[in-house]
Amino acid sequence: MHIEHMTAAQASAEIDALERDYTELGAKGLALDLTRGKPAGEQLDLASDLDGMLAGDYRAADGTDVRNYGGLVGLPEARALFGSLLGVPAEETLVGGNASLTLMYNVLDLAVNRGLRGADSAWRNSASMKFLCPVPGYDRHFTLCESLGIDMLPVPMLETGPDMDAVEALVDAHSDLRGIWCVPRFSNPTGCVYNDATVKRIAQLPNRASSDFIVMWDNAYAVHTLNEAAPELASIRTFCLDAGTLDHVFQFGSTSKITFAGAGVGYTASSVSNLAALQAHLGVQSISPDKVNQLRHVRLLPDRDAVIAHMASHRALLQPKFDAVLSGLEQGLGGRGMGTWTHPRGGYFVSFDSRPGLASGIVTLAADIGVKLTPAGATFPYGEDPSDCNIRLAPSYPSLQEVSETVTAFVVCVKLASLRQKLAQGATA
Amino acid sequence: MHIEHMTAAQASAEIDALERDYTELGAKGLALDLTRGKPAGEQLDLASDLDGMLAGDYRAADGTDVRNYGGLVGLPEARALFGSLLGVPAEETLVGGNASLTLMYNVLDLAVNRGLRGADSAWRNSASMKFLCPVPGYDRHFTLCESLGIDMLPVPMLETGPDMDAVEALVDAHSDLRGIWCVPRFSNPTGCVYNDATVKRIAQLPNRASSDFIVMWDNAYAVHTLNEAAPELASIRTFCLDAGTLDHVFQFGSTSKITFAGAGVGYTASSVSNLAALQAHLGVQSISPDKVNQLRHVRLLPDRDAVIAHMASHRALLQPKFDAVLSGLEQGLGGRGMGTWTHPRGGYFVSFDSRPGLASGIVTLAADIGVKLTPAGATFPYGEDPSDCNIRLAPSYPSLQEVSETVTAFVVCVKLASLRQKLAQGATA
Numbered sequence: 034m035h036i037e038h039m040t041a042a043q044a045s046a047e048i049d050a051l052e053r054d055y056t057e058l059g060a061k062g063l064a065l066d067l068t069r070g071k072p073a074g075e076q077l078d079l080a081s082d083l084d085g086m087l088a089g090d091y092r093a094a095d096g097t098d099v100r101n102y103g104g105l106v107g108l109p110e111a112r113a114l115f116g117s118l119l120g121v122p123a124e125e126t127l128v129g130g131n132a133s134l135t136l137m138y139n140v141l142d143l144a145v146n147r148g149l150r151g152a153d154s155a156w157r158n159s160a161s162m163k164f165l166c167p168v169p170g171y172d173r174h175f176t177l178c179e180s181l182g183i184d185m186l187p188v189p190m191l192e193t194g195p196d197m198d199a200v201e202a203l204v205d206a207h208s209d210l211r212g213i214w215c216v217p218r219f220s221n222p223t224g225c226v227y228n229d230a231t232v233k234r235i236a237q238l239p240n241r242a243s244s245d246f247i248v249m250w251d252n253a254y255a256v257h258t259l260n261e262a263a264p265e266l267a268s269i270r271t272f273c274l275d276a277g278t279l280d281h282v283f284q285f286g287s288t289s290k291i292t293f294a295g296a297g298v299g300y301t302a303s304s305v306s307n308l309a310a311l312q313a314h315l316g317v318q319s320i321s322p323d324k325v326n327q328l329r330h331v332r333l334l335p336d337r338d339a340v341i342a343h344m345a346s347h348r349a350l351l352q353p354k355f356d357a358v359l360s361g362l363e364q365g366l367g368g369r370g371m372g373t374w375t376h377p378r379g380g381y382f383v384s385f386d387s388r389p390g391l392a393s394g395i396v397t398l399a400a401d402i403g404v405k406l407t408p409a410g411a412t413f414p415y416g417e418d419p420s421d422c423n424i425r426l427a428p429s430y431p432s433l434q435e436v437s438e439t440v441t442a443f444v445v446c447v448k449l450a451s452l453r454q455k456l457a458q459g460a461t462a
Numbered sequence: 463m464h465i466e467h468m469t470a471a472q473a474s475a476e477i478d479a480l481e482r483d484y485t486e487l488g489a490k491g492l493a494l495d496l497t498r499g500k501p502a503g504e505q506l507d508l509a510s511d512l513d514g515m516l517a518g519d520y521r522a523a524d525g526t527d528v529r530n531y532g533g534l535v536g537l538p539e540a541r542a543l544f545g546s547l548l549g550v551p552a553e554e555t556l557v558g559g560n561a562s563l564t565l566m567y568n569v570l571d572l573a574v575n576r577g578l579r580g581a582d583s584a585w586r587n588s589a590s591m592k593f594l595c596p597v598p599g600y601d602r603h604f605t606l607c608e609s610l611g612i613d614m615l616p617v618p619m620l621e622t623g624p625d626m627d628a629v630e631a632l633v634d635a636h637s638d639l640r641g642i643w644c645v646p647r648f649s650n651p652t653g654c655v656y657n658d659a660t661v662k663r664i665a666q667l668p669n670r671a672s673s674d675f676i677v678m679w680d681n682a683y684a685v686h687t688l689n690e691a692a693p694e695l696a697s698i699r700t701f702c703l704d705a706g707t708l709d710h711v712f713q714f715g716s717t718s719k720i721t722f723a724g725a726g727v728g729y730t731a732s733s734v735s736n737l738a739a740l741q742a743h744l745g746v747q748s749i750s751p752d753k754v755n756q757l758r759h760v761r762l763l764p765d766r767d768a769v770i771a772h773m774a775s776h777r778a779l780l781q782p783k784f785d786a787v788l789s790g791l792e793q794g795l796g797g798r799g800m801g802t803w804t805h806p807r808g809g810y811f812v813s814f815d816s817r818p819g820l821a822s823g824i825v826t827l828a829a830d831i832g833v834k835l836t837p838a839g840a841t842f843p844y845g846e847d848p849s850d851c852n853i854r855l856a857p858s859y860p861s862l863q864e865v866s867e868t869v870t871a872f873v874v875c876v877k878l879a880s881l882r883q884k885l886a887q888g889a890t891a
Binding site: 048067077080081085086087099100101103139176293295317323406 | 512515516517571575718749861
């Protein structure tokens with residue numbers, strides 16, 4: 034029965050039953066964890082040929098010995114491969130170390146402290162700097178901003194991507210806005226894919242913003258489909274070429290969820306002049322990235338088609354886990370009015386919204402019976418979800434059995450919190 | 463004949479002969495390069511088992527699957543191994559990505575912009591910040607300082623390490639001194655090993671300096687001996703424990719010149735509380751280092767003894783090249799008063815000092831006949847060698863034959879520049 038139609042007596046009776054379920058779950062000594070988007074062991078096995086992939090041949094296609102120093106922008110064949118995943122030419126792609134997050138930090142560190150276009154353009158020369166953060170979003174993006182002293186303005190995420198009317202209004206209102214975070218395909222955590230109109234408006238955004246506005250286009254799940262019919266993402270580069278804004282967009286990606294998490298290859302794409310500035314900044318800190326690992330990756334996955342085929346094997350492992358989450362939620366909460374959730378066709382997350390004010394309580398209830406969830410608020414800047422309703426579910430790492438158990442427990446916690454709130458609100462009404 | 467004892471006519475006659483030699487060398491179309499401390503291919507071959515080293519077993523000793531996220535401070539066994547190379551316990555060691563330079567940048571970025579001991583301690587809060595740079599020294603250290611806005615004060619390097627009387631006087635005179643660069647064993651480029659008294663005085667330095675003074679102890683050549691009788695380096699950690707200054711020293715090292723250059727493992731060591739601050743800073747930018755490559759290294763070189771044995775193979779390849787440089791210099795310039803040079807017992811460089819005012823000219827003369835040398839001045843902050851005399855020779859990368867050819871050509875350039883200067887000075891005297 035929908036929670037809005039229940040009487041206090043009905044709610045109270047269901048609470049009694051749920052408390053028994055909850056106590057039983059607590060007695061099981063569960064140790065379940067749905068906190069982070071980590072690949073499972075079986076997914077990592079898909080790339081286990083990586084070590085040994087070179088079979089003693091450490092020469093790149095152009096004869097470069099990848100065991101020696103040099104080549105700050107990455108191996109040519111790695112630039113071509115990862116450029117193809119972002120839909121950009123090799124010369125607009127820089128391949129780095131093991132983490133795209135490190136490249137994001139470097140782009141922002143460069144923009145804030147040294148200036149993308151010379152020292153005079155450093156953001157820290159201005160009294161304030163702000164970034165637009167579609168919410169719910171990715172906590173590590175927010176941490177990067179916070180660490181560099183960039184203030185964050187939340188903006189709502191729709192099924193089509195960020196609410197572009199709101200985005201444009203904020204850009205018009207705040208001359209100190211320096212950029213926007215985007216996870217354009219299978220957004221973290223809602224799973225939405227930005228539609229073409231949104232991509233086009235984002236590509237045009239720098240033309241109405243401050244001259245040093247940048248789009249941080251973290252295409253982390255570019256090829257991470259859960260569904261063969263998953264929507265494609267329009268090319269922001271093509272729209273940028275039309276709008277003359279290529280200097281204002283940095284794209285990112287990594288193989289952390291293609292090959293090995295934290296032992297793969299991160300990459301970025303932007304205009305040739307932006308890459309030159311980034312290269313100079315990276316050149317202060319290192320002589321070159323790990324080209325041996327870049328070559329291993331190109332040997333394992335020589336082209337975009339090979340990557341797409343590889344991702345089908347990931348999908349086969351991930352899809353059942355997402356199905357378990359969605360069917361568990363539907364079965365336990367369908368038609369109850371106790372929450373809404375996304376139905377992603379790719380990426381690593383299901384985004385759940387409880388009734389307002391309940392997310393932290395649900396996370397605590399779950400933790401108390403051994404079910405770890407991403408902390409409530411983590412998907413918002415400064416950890417502050419104004420409605421306290423969003424919870425990110427990450428089902429990739431646990432086994433299918435554990436995912437099912439976790440969802441069962443999660444449903445009990447959601448129901449309990451929702452009905453207790455209803456009773457409490459009735460009492461104070 | 464010593465240059466000081468030559469008549470103008472003798473000098474002139476020798477110049478004529480040298481100019482013929484120089485023209486002949488130019489006609490050879492040489493393409494020789496002694497610019498950077500890069501390992502040669504045969505050295506890289508010594509570690510070629512690295513790729514494939516894991517034979518499918520991606521589990522660390524504690525069962526960690528190294529293919530997944532986590533472990534910002536590095537694998538326990540990697541911390542133990544690389545700690546042993548620096549002479550510190552595993553818990554005071556952090557193992558990172560492919561470059562110690564990146565760790566140095568992060569330590570300085572943290573100290574300058576965020577503060578090693580909280581935001582109030584950030585160096586950029588003060589009007590000025592300076593670093594002591596023993597000269598000649600390593601150009602990339604100077605670039606790090608310049609990039610972060612740290613002013614540099616040169617201080618002379620002696621055979622025992624930095625001139626500690628000068629260092630202490632500068633520390634006493636400049637309250638805005640924030641640290642000192644040190645390459646304590648087989649210094650870049652002089653090859654000197656800091657003696658025990660110097661190490662002790664450096665460990666005590668933070669007690670007379672500003673409270674946030676740090677020692678950047680880049681022990682890049684800790685195990686890179688060219689000579690079995692090479693002097694050992696005293697433990698700065700032991701002296702720091704006596705002086706209570708462990709919080710003021712960061713040690714660094716990498717396997718770039720042990721296994722693969724730019725595809726090895728970098729590490730740092732400091733007090734547990736400093737590592738915690740560094741870990742927090744690194745955690746903003748990445749989820750974890752490449753633990754797969756760390757595990758490969760531990761499997762290839764399980765302990766300090768294995769590393770020492772491995773370095774003996776490097777020594778066998780490097781020693782003949784250094785011998786060729788030293789015998790070429792001795793044969794061509796011995797007793798001529800046209801320059802002095804170091805006789806390193808380890809490391810990657812021979813440091814050559816010409817007569818004052820000649821280094822840039824010699825480098826240009828050499829370049830014009832196809833012999834690339836490290837740019838004159840590179841071993842000084844801001845590229846400014848006040849005496850214009852220091853040239854760094856890096857014989858590791860070329861073949862033995864090329865090293866000999868290069869030294870022959872170098873000697874001709876040195877003689878030519880020295881004798882031309884003598885004539886010019888005679889003419890103006």
